[in-house]
Amino acid sequence: MKRRLVLIVTLLFVVACVGLGSLGVGYLGHREKIEPIFGLGERIITRGRRDLGLPTETHVMVGRIETTYLTLRGKVYLMPDQEFRVGGALALWNDDVIVQHSRGTILVLDEEKGLIKTDLAVPENGLEAYIRLAADKYPDQIAKDYAVRYNDLEFIDSPAFRGFLSSYTFIDVENECYRSRISKLDIPRSVTSIYDLTASAGDWEIIYDSSPCLEFNDTRELLVGYMAGGRLAFKEPNIVYLGNGEYHREGLYRPDSGIQSDDSDYGKTIEINLTTGQSRHYSKGHRNLQGVALDSQGRLWTTEHGMRGGDELNLIVDQENYGWPLENLGTLYSGIPAPTEGRVGRHEIYRGPVYAWLPSAAVSSLALVEGFHETWDGDLLIGSLRERTLFRARIKDDQIVFLETIPIGQRIRDVMQVGPKKLALWLDTEEVVILETEPRVDPLTDLVIRLTEKGMAADMAETARDVLTGCNECHSYEENVHGAGPSLHNVAGRRIASTAFANYSTSLRGTTGVWDAQSLTTYLTDPEVFAPGTAMAGLGVGNPEIASAVAAAFEELYAPVEYE
Structure with missing residues (x-):
């Protein structure tokens, strides 16, 4: 009996240690963004928040985004029955945002009801037979079902064709090989809404198969489907461009899939004529093409992954060679x-990129912005998986003028413009984000009038506004936007040193209380007296009367006011 008790206590102790150790590893993995622990933790957190009816981390991140010229407001829509499978794509039919999940489910976004499954089945990709074959014939190798994806979806309405194109990896189980495939679904012109459309897998017609059909790898993963590329872009009246990846058969770690060979379709951009069905290599020397888009001049742009650094934005020129794997950055x-x-x-021999990311940002999809806002029109939007940001690229004379970083906080799989005033993002958390612009209002507008109406002398009100204008050189008045100093948005009434600003002085961090009329007046008069050692030492206004007026202006700054 005593021995049994000792065994039970020992077992409980071991279980407790393992549990605490797992929690510790999980915490550190999530905090330090160590994969795959970080990704798994995010999925668990997202699912838990959803099940509890709480806003996800994405809701918090995109609720308000301040960019250089625009304020964006985001709404988040979660996929029903989330599977937490990365990949997938967005398409636009009229004003409807369509989502093709990486497993093939096609949904439509209703901004009141959320994401709704449609009655559209996708073309067969051979996945189920592949999994059975792998279990029976290749038990010692890895066959990741989530690596075999539906890569892109495009809705086209042109004289040459009206309907959907779906790009995906197809597995030819009988011949034990795989390839990139595009199938089309013709939609009668009498059908004007996706809600009125029903389709089975057999209704899709194959229009392109890459060649050759690649044999399964003989080590580790049987196929690396997440490096298939597969993005599509349509050019009127009848041309489709495919960014065809190399399935991680890049010639360095695995046998080359024929990236530099004219007899292979891999590592190429492919031009396909929807009228004739003919295809040709448009460019070669690419790796994992993740984004394909046309600009306002009809020129083709792509994004692609390098390895450890060297992700690229390329302007594609017909019959040019972009060097992979012979040359890269x-x-x-x-x-x-x-x-x-x-x-x-x-990168001096073959055609080089317009821009390269060092280190890698894991750039994903690519979209042109037109008729959105005068400060953005003509720019390219580039998603990022690793950096979890949206890049806005200004192109002039075929070169990047600037690359603005817009934090989103999640892995961006696809981006597109939705009508004149909206953007849509598809995230690897299986969420759609709709971003809309919000007019910016300068909080200092009409401040002098408002202060004088409350009894402040006009000259003092002018002085208070001038001081606040000077503060704006280092401090933003926008919510959660920090510069050289913390945001001053709603500073009156806020706890001292309580924002997410990272560089508060030790002295100010150790100061308790809130910013009210008295504390603001004392600090603004002489910051060093209020918090010895503050970084603002010597930058006070000196005059207590002026400091008091500025404190009163802070209290008035975000009071409700109607603007025309």
Whole structure:
């Protein structure tokens, strides 16, 4: 009996240690963003918040986004029955946002009801037979079902074709090989809404198969479907461009899929004529193409992944060679320079990128913005998986003028413009985000009038506004937007040193209380007296009367006011 008790106590102790250890590893993994722990933690948190009816982390991140010129407000829509499978794509039919999940489910967004499953089945991709084959014939290798994806969806309404194009990896189980495939679904012109459309897998017609059909890998993963690329772009009246990846058969870690060969469709952009069905190589020398888009001049742009650095934005020129794997700006995953025909880190022989990310940002989809806002029109939007940001690229004379970083907080899989005033994002958390612009209002507008109406002398009100204008050089008045100093949005009534600003002085962090008329007046008069050691030492206004007027202006700054 005593021995049994000792065994039970020992077992409980071991279980407790394992549990606490797992919690510790999980906490550190999520805090330090260590994969795959971080990704798993995010999925658990997202699902838990959803089940409890709480806003997800995405809701918090995109509720209000301040960009250089625009304020964006985001609404988040979760996919029903989330599977937490990465990949998938967005399409636009009239004003309806369509989502193709990486497993193939097609949904439509109703901004009142959320994401609704449609009656559209996707073309067969051979996945179920592949999983059975792998279990029976390749038990010692990895067959990831989530790596076999439906990569892109495009709705086209042109004289040449009206309907959907779906890009996906197809597995030919009988011949034990795989390829990229595009199928089309013709939609009668009498059908004007996706809600009125029903389709089975057999209703889709194959219009393109990449060649050759690639044999399964003989080590580790049987196929690396998440490096298929697969994005589509349509050019009137009848041309489709496909960014066809190399399935991680890049010639460095695995046998080359024929990236530089004219006899292989992999590592290429492919031009397909929807009228004739003919296809040709438009460019070659690419790796994992993740974004394909046309600009207002009809020119083709792509984004693609490098390895450890060297992600690229490319302007595609017909019949040009972009160098992979012979030349690139990244390194091997080990950090060792990749074999190259030219000087390491130069990209001088083959056509180089317009822009390259070092280190990698894991850039994803690509979209042109037109008729959205005068400060953005003509720019390219680029999603990011690793950096979890949306990049806005200004192009002039085929070069990038600037690349604005817009934090989203989640892995962006696809982005597109929705009508004149909206953007849509598809995230790897299986959420759709709709972003709309919000007019910006300068909080200092009419401040002098409002202060004088409350009894402040006109000259003092002018002085208070001038001081606040000077403060704006280092401090933003926008919510949660920090510069050299913390945001001053709603500072009156806020706890001292309580924002997410990272660089408060030790002295100010150790100060308790709230910013009210008295504390603001004392601090503004002489910051060093209020908080010895503050970074604002010597930058006070000196005059208590002026400081009091500025404090009163802070209290008035965000009081309700109607603007025409």
